[in-house]
Amino acid sequence: MFPGMEENEFDLVGELDRTLKALGLSRDGAVSELVVRGQDPLVPSTIRLGSAMGIALLSAAVGAAQIWESATGRPQRLGLDLGQAMHQLTPYLGGGNTLNGYGSNMGSVLGLGGGLAPALWDLYRTADDRWAIPIACYPSTRDAFLDMLGTAHTREHIGAAVARRISWELEEEAADRGVPLAIIRSREEFLAHPQGRAVLDEPLVAVERVGDAPPRPLPAGAQPLSGLRSLQFTHVFAGTAAGRVLAEQGADVLHVCEPNAFDHDLCWNETGVGLRSARLALDSGGDGRRAFEELLRTADVFMHNHRAGKMSRLGLSPEECAEISPGIIHVSVRAYGHSGPWRDRGGFDQHAQALTGVNWSERRDGRPQLPPGRMLNDYLAAYLVAAGVMSAVLRRAQEGGSYRVRVSLAGVSNWAYQLGTFTPEQVERLLPATPLAPAERLTRATPLGELSLVAPPVTLSETPPAWRGPLLVPRGSSQPRWLDDESS
Known part of the structure; x- marks a missing residue:
């Protein structure tokens, strides 16, 4: 047995079937064979990223297979490599789309000075030693964010301004101004929060x-x-x-x-x-x-x-x-x-991570992190x-x-988190020595x-x-x- 395998048992197909049942879908009669290769961790993350993406990909594929079988009477064989699934989870592991060999124009809102803009995915420490993640990725929200802080569009200025603010007050003012921003919470804080309960x-x-x-x-x-x-x-x-x-x-x-x-x-x-x-x-x-x-x-x-x-x-x-x-x-x-008090609050992928405890689970040296590939x-x-x-x-x-x-x-x-997490020590022990294969x-x-573009990773034998x-x-x-x- 591979060292540590006993602590990495995960029934992906069983979890897939539970997800399908909740959706009102089923592999029965529609899928004649299902082959899944690979297991987490595939990248240095405490979250089962490959398994989560695999289940989502296969749920849609089973839905297509079920419609096809209902219409034609013919089942399909499905296959998936979880390493390839990772490239569909996020384009920021080297699998992003290109046009004529170049990535997309980042513009002056997403990009600044040859890198990412400071109000996009950066984490900033608040006065009460919490962490805020603003994503001001539109001209209107960038301007509103900078106006709220009364500062210039640099990491140094934004960091200094956020460091003077109390986390919860900053989060609520941002919501009132329509600025997408979230304070990073632990899993326990998420479970106790009114929106977490919703x-x-x-x-x-x-x-x-x-x-x-x-x-x-x-x-x-x-x-x-x-x-x-x-x-x-x-x-x-x-x-x-x-x-x-x-x-x-x-x-x-x-x-x-x-x-x-x-x-x-x-x-x-x-x-x-x-x-x-x-x-x-x-x-x-x-x-x-x-x-x-x-x-x-x-x-x-x-x-x-x-x-x-x-x-x-x-x-x-x-x-x-x-x-x-x-x-x-x-x-x-x-x-x-x-539902819940935040039901009409705007936010992005990373804000959902912040609320549900994902970024806190990924922390290193006490500092929360985005997962590899950010998304x-x-x-x-x-x-x-x-x-x-x-x-x-x-x-x-x-x-x-x-x-x-x-x-x-x-x-x-929340669902991805509930699939089970690794400790940082488990990630280090179980992570494959070879890097993720290219998309x-x-x-x-x-x-x-x-x-x-990244090729769709699920193979469907008929369609x-x-x-x-x-x-x-x-x-x-x-x-x-x-x-x-x-x-x-």
Whole structure:
């Protein structure tokens, strides 16, 4: 037996089956063989990163296989290397997408002086010896953050300003100003926090019927989701990446952004693979809103990751969408949960880590850390969302109805933590001597140049990932029409 193996026993397939059962999915009849290679730790982390990503990836793959088997009667063989799964968890382990050999333009908000901007992923010590992580990754939030501190945009100035502030006061003022910032908590503090208790009360992926509608047949075509239409009102990572997962299995995914909405090339070039993208003004009551509602009426899925207040102002709650489009599957991704005092507070992947105790678990020499590759929750959430959508597609075909699917980054982070953690000593003892293998890649010509991207890591024997049209288009460059409508 490998030294330490007895302390590293983890039943990934058993945990996968428990996750599938909670989603309303099953391998039975749909998956004839499942082969998983590798085990954690794959990188120096106390969190089971590879296993968490593997379960999320396989949940979506099983959903696709189940739809395929229901439509054709043919099961699939699935395979996954957890080392390759790590490159799908985060693009910052050397597997990020490139265009014509270059990474995405970081701009002056994400990048500064040839490196990362100081208000992006840096940890700052407060006056009461806590740690704050601000992520002011938009021009508006960067300006609001610097105005709140009354300081310049350098690490030294920000560090000095944060060092004069009490942690909890800083966190609450940032929330009041719309600045995404979280104080890093221990696991015990998370469990005792009102938002922690709310997260614990929510399912990892909620799939709930919210209205009546006739059954809709399962998608029919060369892939499990051929003919499925997903309308994405999403930004940054998790929500848009969930559309990317649907597109890999044949869905027509149309991303909608408002005319003046800001987003980064980095985010779109990573998550917008397989999507088309149109600009529409949703709040004007004019042509843009009418075009959007026509798309919504003929969509199978509507997905967003905006705050609840904005969606209410736009009249796009699950119930309102179901009234416009009976049978719709309404998907909501939030930072901290769909209940509790922080339910409408904005935040990012790393803030969910901070709340749930992940960064404290990763600490070295008393200083909390981000996991290797910095990200944990965005792509986990994307694949779990996709699995939830596929569960709703199957239910809708059998019993009809409109559905909502809800996931939060904090819920995902808590789930990943609950898979079990290593001590730093265990990580050092169990970590393989050989580094993580490079990511397997695909290269395709696109209107933006030659795209090199991480290959989807799950192998499906009958329906390997395939896309309709270019893999990447400029954000906002598509007509607001479904592909089948364009070709008719």
